[in-house]
Amino acid sequence: xxxxxxxxxxxxxxxxxxxxxxxxxxxxxxxxxxxxxxxxxxxxxxxxxxxxxxxxxxxxxxxxxxxxxxxxxxxxxxxxxxxxxxxxxxxxxxxxxxxxxxxxxxxxxxxxxxxxxxxxxxxxxxxxxxxxxxxxxxxxxxxxxxxxxxxxxxxxxxxxxxxxxxxxxxxxxxxxxxxxxxxxxxxxxxxxxxxxxxxxxxxxxxxxxxxxxxxxxxxxxxxxxxxxxxxxxxxxxxxxxxxxxxxxxxxxxxxxxxxxxxxxxxxxxxxxxxxxxxxxxxxxxxxxxxxxxxxxxxxxxxxxxxxxxxxxxxxxxxxxxxxxxxxxxxxxxxxxxxxxxxxxxxxxxxxxxxxxxxxxxxxxxxxxxxxxxxxxxxxxxxxxxxxxxxxxxxxxxxxxxxxxxxxxxxxxxxxxxxxxxxxxxxxxxxxxxxxxxxxxxxxxxxxxxxxxxxxxxxxxxxxxxxxxxxxxxxxxxxxxxxxxxxxxxxxxxxxxxxxxxxxxxxxxxxxxxxxxxxxxxxxxxxxxxxxxxxxxxxxxxxxxxxxxxxxxxxxxxxxxxxxxxxxxxxxxxxxxxxxxxxxxxxxxxxxxxxxxxxxxxxxxxxxxxxxxxxxxxxxxxxxxxxxxxxxxxxxxxxxxxxxxxxxxxxxxxxxxxxxxxxxxxxxxxx
Numbered sequence: 001x002x003x004x005x006x007x008x009x010x011x012x013x014x015x016x017x018x019x020x021x022x023x024x025x026x027x028x029x030x031x032x033x034x035x036x037x038x039x040x041x042x043x044x045x046x047x048x049x050x051x052x053x054x055x056x057x058x059x060x061x062x063x064x065x066x067x068x069x070x071x072x073x074x075x076x077x078x079x080x081x082x083x084x085x086x087x088x089x090x091x092x093x094x095x096x097x098x099x100x101x102x103x104x105x106x107x108x109x110x111x112x113x114x115x116x117x118x119x120x121x122x123x124x125x126x127x128x129x130x131x132x133x134x135x136x137x138x139x140x141x142x143x144x145x146x147x148x149x150x151x152x153x154x155x156x157x158x159x160x161x162x163x164x165x166x167x168x169x170x171x172x173x174x175x176x177x178x179x180x181x182x183x184x185x186x187x188x189x190x191x192x193x194x195x196x197x198x199x200x201x202x203x204x205x206x207x208x209x210x211x212x213x214x215x216x217x218x219x220x221x222x223x224x225x226x227x228x229x230x231x232x233x234x235x236x237x238x239x240x241x242x243x244x245x246x247x248x249x250x251x252x253x254x255x256x257x258x259x260x261x262x263x264x265x266x267x268x269x270x271x272x273x274x275x276x277x278x279x280x281x282x283x284x285x286x287x288x289x290x291x292x293x294x295x296x297x298x299x300x301x302x303x304x305x306x307x308x309x310x311x312x313x314x315x316x317x318x319x320x321x322x323x324x325x326x327x328x329x330x331x332x333x334x335x336x337x338x339x340x341x342x343x344x345x346x347x348x349x350x351x352x353x354x355x356x357x358x359x360x361x362x363x364x365x366x367x368x369x370x371x372x373x374x375x376x377x378x379x380x381x382x383x384x385x386x387x388x389x390x391x392x393x394x395x396x397x398x399x400x401x402x403x404x405x406x407x408x409x410x411x412x413x414x415x416x417x418x419x420x421x422x423x424x425x426x427x428x429x430x431x432x433x434x435x436x437x438x439x440x441x442x443x444x445x446x447x448x449x450x451x452x453x454x455x456x457x458x459x460x461x462x463x464x465x466x467x468x469x470x471x472x473x474x475x476x477x478x479x480x481x482x483x484x485x486x487x488x489x490x491x492x493x494x495x496x497x498x499x500x501x502x503x504x505x506x507x508x509x510x511x512x513x514x515x516x517x518x519x520x521x522x523x524x525x526x527x528x529x530x531x532x533x534x535x536x537x538x539x540x541x542x543x544x545x546x547x548x549x550x551x552x553x554x555x556x557x558x559x560x561x562x563x564x565x566x567x568x569x570x571x572x573x574x575x576x577x578x579x580x581x582x583x584x585x586x587x588x589x590x591x592x593x594x595x596x597x598x599x600x601x602x603x604x605x606x607x608x609x610x611x612x613x614x615x616x617x618x619x620x621x622x623x624x625x626x627x628x629x630x631x632x633x634x635x636x637x638x639x640x641x642x643x644x645x646x647x648x649x650x651x652x653x654x655x656x657x658x659x660x661x662x663x664x665x666x667x668x669x670x
Contacts, residue, residue: 002032004191006039007198007210009047013037020184020213025090025336025343025371026326032188035213044179044209045221048150052177052206057146059204060121062634064173065114067202072107074200075165075193079104082161082193087328089160089186090336090371095290095327098463103165103193106482109466110169113484118173120633120640121509124485126494129504129512136514141504144492146175147252149225151491152218154240156231157183157338158293160190166466166482167229172207174491176227179218181211183232185339220245227252227491231295234258234475254479254490256471258295258393260417261444263461264410264436265303266427271310274452279303279426280311282450282461283399284318287375288334289462292397293342296422296462299393302383302413305403312379312401316361319375324366336371337396343371346396353378356386357400373397383413390416407432411439419474422446424461428453445472445480510631511535511645517628525596529632529640529665537628540593542651545581547619553585580616586623586657587611590648594627601666603639608646611659615650622651630660639666 002022006013016036024031056064079100086096118124123143130140151171155163164180171178182190194210197203211218219228219240228251230237237255240246246253263283269275286298303311327335337343343365350363362376375397380389383402390413404410414423414436423444425436428451437447446468448461464470464482471480481487497507501514517537520527524536554560562569563576570576596602617623626647634640642665648657 001030002188004032004034004188004212006037006212007194007208008039008044009209010205013039015212022185022188023340024088025339026087028340028369028371031088034184034187037213039211039216041216041218041221044218045150047206048177048179048209049148050206052204052208053146053148053150053175055204056172056175056177056207057122057148059175061114061118061124061173062120064175065111065118068107068114068169068173069111071197071200071202072104072111074202075104075107075196078196081196082189085189085192087326087335089189090327090338091290092327092332092335093330095335098289099159099162102463103159103162106162106166106466107169110173110484110488113466114173114488117485118488119509119631123508124489124492125508125510132498137500138498139501139504139512139514140496140498141508141512142494142496143508144489144494146492147225147227149176149223149227151176151178151227151229152181152222153178154181154215154228154230154232155183155190156295157185157342158290158295160186161193163231164190164193166470168208169466170482170487171227171229171491172203174488176491177207177209179209179211181215184213187212219243222246222251223249224251227254229254229479229481229490230477231256231481232258234477237477252490254471254481255477256295256421256479256481257475257477258395259420259472259476260299260390260393261296261420261422261424262300262302262414262417263298263424264404264414264426265301265307265311266425266429266432267304267407268429268432269426270307271314273428274455275426275428275450276307276310278450278452278455280314280318282424283315284322285460286462287319287377287397287399288322291334291337291373292375292399293338293395294462296464298399298424298461300389300413300417301399301401302404302410303401305405308379308401308403312360312377315377315401319361319377322375324372324374325368334375334397336368337373338371340371342395343373346373346394346398349392349394350376350398352388352392353394353398353400356380356388360401362397377401383416384409391418407435408439411436414440415443417443417475419472419476419478420444421464421470421472421476422448422461424448424450426450443473445469445476505535509534511628513645523596524627524629525602526598526600528601528669529634529642529667532629532632532642532665534629534631537626538594540625540627542622542624543589543593544622545585545589545617545619547579549585550579550581550619553582553588557582557584559584576616577618580618581621583613583657586613586617586648587659589623590625590646590657593623593625594646599670601669603664603666606641606662606664608662609643609660611657613657615654615656617650617656623648623656627661635664638668639664641665
């Protein structure tokens with residue numbers, strides 16, 4: 001008998017006298033006792049806000065990203081312990097891969113995004129500097145900083161590991177401590193993973209806590225700096241959203257709910273086509289993976305009326321071959337639902353669906369003791385007149401086939417679910433893809449468009465990837481989870497700061513044009529990463545650009561565009577006063593002006609960003625460069641990236657070009 005424990009204020013707390021008995025979905029026998037302990041939720045919130053929050057915010061985004069990477073690696077090294085418990089939830093090894101490896105992989109990816117797309121500092125810069133005054137002495141900048149509250153994560157039963165890790169990763173990367181509340185039915189698997197997180201010693205004290213059982217008055221204690229992230233049923237989400245304290249205090253609430261996701265077979269994808277075969281393959285996978293207990297599962301299969309019989313026969317044949325049984329058995333292809341109560345709920349919803357749809361295959365319970373159901377395919381022949389097939393979700397191995405007469409009708413049927421997490425389209429016709437996208441994108445969080453060209457590399461209809469938004473409008477909850485940095489920003493406050501260039505530079509840790517420049521004791525390319533200061537600047541000598549330079553560059557590179565070679569044609573161009581220098585010639589001359597050639601800490605030039613040419617340079621003009629250290633980012637144990645603002649001006653002091661130069665610079669001298 002498993003006894004998963006809560007973790008509050010740094011202590012493990014065993015189940016109490018009022019603990020709930022959890023019945024296993026495979027054997028229909030008791031497997032665990034959970035919850036029932038008296039938890040002090042006020043103390044838990046205080047612990048998170050006074051211990052975990054300050055410790056996380058003291059770290060930079062890159063510190064927290066490295067922490068997540070180390071934690072993901074630690075969990076990856078112990079994941080077989082989680083796979084050992086996985087069959088008890090009714091899930092096969094394949095199902096567990098989505099949950100366990102999927103959750104760990106999500107944490108790895110968010111760690112990578114944190115290092116690659118977020119600053120090595122405490123302030124996230126959102127967008128460009130806005131000039132709010134004529135001379136540039138008063139500027140505006142949008143920033144994002146961590147909320148100073150707690151993230152409460154309420155997770156569903158179907159993904160006890162991924163559901164926890166995909167919320168923890170962006171919240172911890174943002175710098176916000178978390179209280180995790182898993183669904184009780186599968187909480188023992190969540191607790192096993194959470195215990196590993198604590199045992200790793202990689203997170204600061206107070207960064208994470210775990211509630212097994214009821215949340216008591218936890219939500220009643222939340223304020224404007226707190227966040228609630230929920231995954232589960234629409235009914236439960238409605239109850240939570242209506243909490244008076246959450247409404248009164250404008251507590252952020254994101255919800256990822258059940259949804260009646262659709263898959264559309266394009267009018268061009270007839271039987272025997274690669275797209276037809278892909279449709280059947282993915283539909284079978286979506287019906288049977290996790291015994292259909294996925295918020296992204298295909299619930300409505302929308303196909304051309306002429307293809308109804310072909311699709312029905314193909315799906316029925318494949319579903320009839322699925323081996324159902326003990327998920328610990330390697331031969332099993334589909335395990336049990338998560339609980340006996342879940343089985344009863346699916347059967348009740350099936351009864352509602354059968355009032356509008358006929359059974360093609362399935363709709364039976366195997367002769368096994370637990371929460372097993374056969375994969376079931378229904379067909380609704382008149383979906384435009386139906387209601388239940390677009391509003392009732394049997395959260396199990398159930399899907400309904402329905403016909404359409406034209407592409408517009410297919411999109412309307414997909415939209416009839418009232419908002420979904422994902423809709424799929426299987427077509428090789430780009431025109432069909434465009435039409436369906438324009439007609440239905442507003443109703444779905446993600447559109448998965450599949451054909452023979454991308455099949456070998458595609459991740460599947462039901463795979464929410466941390467790079468992309470996971471969420472959807474309407475019935476799907478209206479919230480967003482994941483989405484790379486976008487998901488991290490849900491746990492941060494966007495603020496507009498206004499002030500002088502020096503003030504904004506000090507706040508953001510990034511040099512802003514107009515703020516103070518610093519002159520170093522020697523050339524910055526001879527200084528280490530640690531020695532270079534933000535704002536450190538050199539002003540180069542000037543160099544005249546001659547007609548001979550322009551012609552030599554043109555013939556040497558092959559760029560003999562008329563603006564560089566033909567005076568009369570160039571004068572006819574509204575942008576040029578006559579023959580002008582190549583932009584790339586100016587960049588080359590600029591490098592020659594600011595580069596220090598001797599070996600030193602600068603290791604490589606790795607690129608440039610935001611190149612723009614503001615004013616043409618004619619033969620006889622001169623250019624000079626101002627090179628300023630804009631920001632610094634630690635990349636590895638031995639070197640970091642220094643971004644330089646490079647501004648080119650002519651003999652009159654007018655700016656002719658600007659860009660951001662990236663160099664890798666060693667921390668120590670060679």
